[in-house]
Amino acid sequence: MTLQFVLGKDGLDHQAKMIEILKSQKVKNAGDQFFYLVPNHIKFESEVDILKQLGEVDADTTAQSAVQVLSFTRLAWFFLRNTPEYQKQRISQAGINMLIYQIIVDNQDKLVLFSHEIHNPGFIDQLSRQIREMQAGNVSPENLLEMLENDNSTITNDLRDKLHDFAIIYQQYVERIANQYFDSHTVLNLLSDKLLDIDLSHYHFYISGFSKLTAQECGLVQALINQSASVTVSLTLDRPYPNELPKQPNLFLQSAKLFHQLYGFAADNKIPYLKTVMADQPRISDDMQKLEDYWIDSSSLGNRPVDPHIAKESIQIYQADSLYSELDQVATMIHQMVASGKYRYADFLIMTRHLDAYQNILDPVLTTQGIPYFKDIQKSMADHPLVELLGALFDIYDPKRRRNYRYDDIMRFLKSELVLPVVDGRAMPIDAYRRAVSLTDNLVLKNDFADKRWTQQEDWQYVWLPDNDEGESSPKISASDREISRQINLIRHMVRDLLPQFYQKFYQAKTNRDAAALLYRFLIDAGVVDRLQDWRDAATDAGDMTRSNQIEQVWRTFCSLLDECVQILGDKPFVAEDFWALIYAGFEGADYSQIPSTLDQVSVSESGMVQMNDYKVTFMIGANDDNMPDRLVNENLFGDDDINQLQSYLSDDQYLNDPAEVQMAFEPYLNYLAFMTASQKLIFTYTNKLNDESSVKLSPYVSRIQRFFNLPIINNPAIPDGQHTVQPYVGTKLGTLHHLIQVAQKNFKDNQGLGPDWAAVFQLLKSDPDVGEITNKLLASIHYTNVPPKLETPLITGLYGDELNISISQLETFYKNPYEYFLKYGLRLQERPKFELSTASTGTFYHDAMDQITKQVHAQNIDLASLSDGDVKQLVAQTVDQIVHDPQNFDYVVLTSSNRMHYITTQLEKTIQQMVQTLRNQQTLTPMRPQNTELIFGQPNQKQALSGLSFDLPDNRTVKVRGRIDRIDSMSTKDKRYFGIIDYKSSDRKFDFNAAYDGISMQLLTYLDVLKHNLARLNPDDKDAAIAGALYLHIFNATFKPGELEKAGFENALLAKHKYNGILVNDENLVDNLQPDLASGTSLIYPYGKKKAGGTTATSSLIRQNDLEAFLEHTEALIKAAATNIFAGNIKLRPYQQGQMTGMQFSPYKSIMNFDPILPDNQYRRISDDSMADVLRKLGGKTSDGI
Secondary structure, three states, X not given: OOEEEEEEOOOEOHHHHXXXXXXXXHHHOOOOEEEEEOOHHHHHHHHHHHHHHHOOOOOOOOOOOOEEEEOHHHHHHHHHOOOOHHHOEEOOHHHHHHHHHHHXXXXXOOOOOXXXXXXXXXXXXXXXXXXXXXXXXXXXHHHHHHHHHOOOOOOOHHHHHHHHHHHHHHHHHHXXXXXXXXXXXXXXXXXXXXXXOOOOOOEEEEEOOOOOOOHHHHHHHHHHHHHOOEEEEEEEEOOOOOOOOOOOOOOOHHHHHHHHHHHHHHHHOOOOEOOOEEOOOEOOOHHHXXXXXXXXXXXXXXXXXXXXXXXXXXXXXXXXXXXXXXXXHHHHHHHHHHHXXXXXXXXXXXXXXXXXXXXXXXXXXXXXXXXXXXXXOOOEHHHOHHHHHHHHHHHHOOOOOOOOOOHHHHHHXXXXXXXXXXXXXXXXXXXXXXXXXXHHHHHHHHHOOOOHHHHOOOOXXXXXXXXXXXXXXXXXXXXXXXXXXXXXXXXXXXXXXXXXXXXXXXXXXOEHHHHHHHHHHHHHXXXXXXXXXXXXXXXXXXXXXXXXXXXXXXXXXXXXXXXXXHHHHOOOEOOXXXXXXXXXXXXXXXXXXXXOOOOOOEEEEEOOOOOOOOEXXXXXXXXXXXXXXXXXXXXOOOOHHHXXXXXXXXXXXXXXXXXXXXXXXXXXXXXXXXXXXXXXXXXXXXXXXXXXXXXXXXXXXXXXXXXXXXXXXXXXXXXXXXXXXXXXXXXXXXXXXXXXXXXXXXXXXXXXXXXXXHHHHHHHHHOXXXXXXXXXXXXXXXXXXXXXXXXXXXXXXXXXXXXXXXXXXXXXXXXXXXXXXXXXXXXXXXXXXXXXXOHHHHHHHHXXXXXXXXXXXXXXXXXXXXXXXXXXXXXXXXXXXXXXXXXOOOOOHHHHOOHHHHHHHHHHHHHHHHHHHHHHHHHOOOOOEEEEEEEXXXXXXXXXXXXXXXXXXXXXXXXXXXXXXXXXXXXXXXXXXXXXXXXXXXXXXXXXXXXXXXXXXXXXXXXXXXXXXXXXXXXXXXXXXXXXXXXXXXOOOOOOOHHHHHHHOHHHHHHHHOOOEEEXXXXXXXXXXXXXXXXXXXXXXOOOEXXXXXXXXXXXXXXXXXXXXXXXXXXXXXXXXXXXXXXXXXXXXXXXXXXXXXXXOOOOOHHHHOOOOOOOOOOOEEOOOOOHHHHHXXXXXXXXXXX
């Protein structure tokens, strides 16, 4: 029995010394067994490397039977594989979760805290992790119970309650596992006990690659020291620490603790201690040794002199513009170094603390640069389509839920593509299935089909109906519509025939065993297993063995989960939500096993994991202050404060994971090990912006290195520029082409040609047989202009005919962006209709309610001003109820669809109620009264309340303007009758003279023009008829601040909130009579004010009659100009811009237009910011067509 240490800095070759000792002992002890123990993560690579060193120098192959390279768990297998304990049935992590779940259910009456947490996502897994940590720390349930029963215990009440519940669960877990299963988490303790019965006098153990050990691992090593012929331990440590630990801060503190612990054990047990062997052969370059010396010294606050002069290529720092550019530069450098012939791919390690940020770009970037790689981070199965299908299956129907077969759940099920309809005895072709699902998706989204609509016997009908406000009659059901209906019903029939009968049986299952059998049978009968086999075979045929293996693994995992569920919970009562939660937790905890596809490949890993140190070049990507040092947070069941309390009650051979603050002190050492993985070059890369656009800085660790060695920070921009050479961007042909296109685009924009270097690259790629064709195609796109071509006459006639029946909103759309008009009203492209209360339908509801109330008041000769608040409330309630429950009107069915919609209906009703109160209060101050509501004009095939506007155009074409005026008010004075337009708006709107002049806000002026042409028709008597103006009324439920009510009183405050906004004719007779009692001051109703000295205030929204006439003429010119341009095929992509508002801001057609202001031909049409006086002056000049 002997103990010996091999010590030294990480930059020294520890393994060579270990092999030297092993060889020596092998010669002295022929016939003995030798075990080289390493962390499980690097076992395979270590085995290859060690066997090479043990073999003959010139031998191509080597084999060793006396030397085995194992991890601790494989060592346990070696000694325990034939024991009865090792033959017990295994239990997976998912099975452990199921067992813990059942323990909590069985002990709910005893638990103080945890009984209510059982259904919280992740809680069972958190408990499981905590049990594993306790086992690894040699902390038994009995130890925890002793703490609770100790009268002198000072643990807090919160921890006491937590500990009480945990100890109950932990104790029963240990008992149940011991009786039925082999627990892999206690296998090291089992091995330690077993070794007591084994003669190890001819066994030699070499332990390498560990900086600290769990209590279990430490107990095993101590058992080996106590019983084996020899134990040799390699530690990254600057010197022995037999008597005392180094003073902090010290980089090697953790390794020193381990040395001290093992040395002390050997001394206590009188184990001979052989002289420490110091590693003395550097395995890294001189410059990397300088980095090592500096890092050790600076991390320990030392002041030893270190030479700061190194070659510029030994340690490099690159700042990238984005994560993609960062990884692209790394891949390019690797490609260039391999192309030089001095490196193999296996010489490179790409490492960062957390790979999550690079997850979506890692494969495309490395694949583009043609770099084979192996990512040794496990990938969870939880995202596989089978798991998505199962999740949807459990979400679609719940007998305790009011609403089932919901849109999101059904679509997740269908879009997993694992269940296909059977057509003529065969599964439906996938392309046809996808089209049918898309059509079904549209119909369900539009009508909110759910519940019995999916299971009804009657077929669904898909009929396209144009919007009624376009004035077109509904077509008959066409053959195309019938075909669409057929495809949709194929999908619905599959759901109807498959799911209800499954749910009927499934939710009647008495036990988990019954439920598991029903679920398995469903997946067989529904064709899911056949579909998975088809996927696997297709992947195999395509040579994608990784995907093929993943499909196989996910199905095997599912079957294993069901088996464990039956074995552990089989006879327990079936609870559907818990059944699925446990299955899903099993998938979350299951990772795909990965097999490297080739030996020569780049390794990609995380710096928190132990690594081989045989790389020549290491790239530390993500070297920012968010990752280096890591920001550690304890997410375990027992927090840092809990751990500190518990540790004080544990013995020396029991210890838990360190609190976060202690782990933070370990960060410099972890990063030191990462730095030392490179023997020749260490390259740091970082970016100042993460994916979420949050800002980060260069890591303080790297900043220290940069300052000491005076290193430059190199920035190669993501898009190459003239200040940088071509070299950093030249990788594979496709990778280089990517950057060539970026340069060409930038230079084309700046009206510059390619520089000589990029021109040479272009010539090489253009003539290359592999990428020449794609190079020419892609570079031809540099001249892409994104200019929609003018429409040809036959197409114009086909779209619009010779008569344009156009609404005002369509005219405004044309002026906002002619191309959007073409897409929306020419091609009639629409967003998918949804079953929801949109902003537009809310506005329509307000219009309908106000219209019906006004008509009712007129019909019953009610004086609105005489109604009380109670009368108004009753009137509004009756009207809203009639609208919502009108059997002939399906527009507002959504308002009866849920409790949430019922609440929204009450809010809508309150808004209408306030508006009617406002109208009533207005009528006590003004003689203006509503005369007509919802007056239709220009609508073809409908009875017209008013004559529309019609204009003849060149080439025998005509434009007719149609629309609906919300309300026309009128009042009579001594010798005149005035008529005014009121337009309801659900959003605040002010009259904008610039927008009206330009054409993007034509509504009020067009209505006034219609009113002007219909004055005689509207006038009931012989008085002269005149226009009063056009006003917006904002319909909303106003809220008030206390100061507003105190200052003006409720009624006046209400009037002020709902004051009209727009334009009034500057007519003295009109202004004097609109609010007769107003002698001076601002009107509470209308947008004008009076001066005491006479006349109106400057803020009044008044327009002279002749200016209004000019504006109306201009509006007619805008109508004719728009129609002329439409008939001329003008579909310019020219959105307007007014201040911060643009024609692209809320457009649903952005993805079609691809508008890019960077392109010279994609520019906004800017609207002037002139004063009202300037706009009126322009009316006397030439009218612009606005585009």
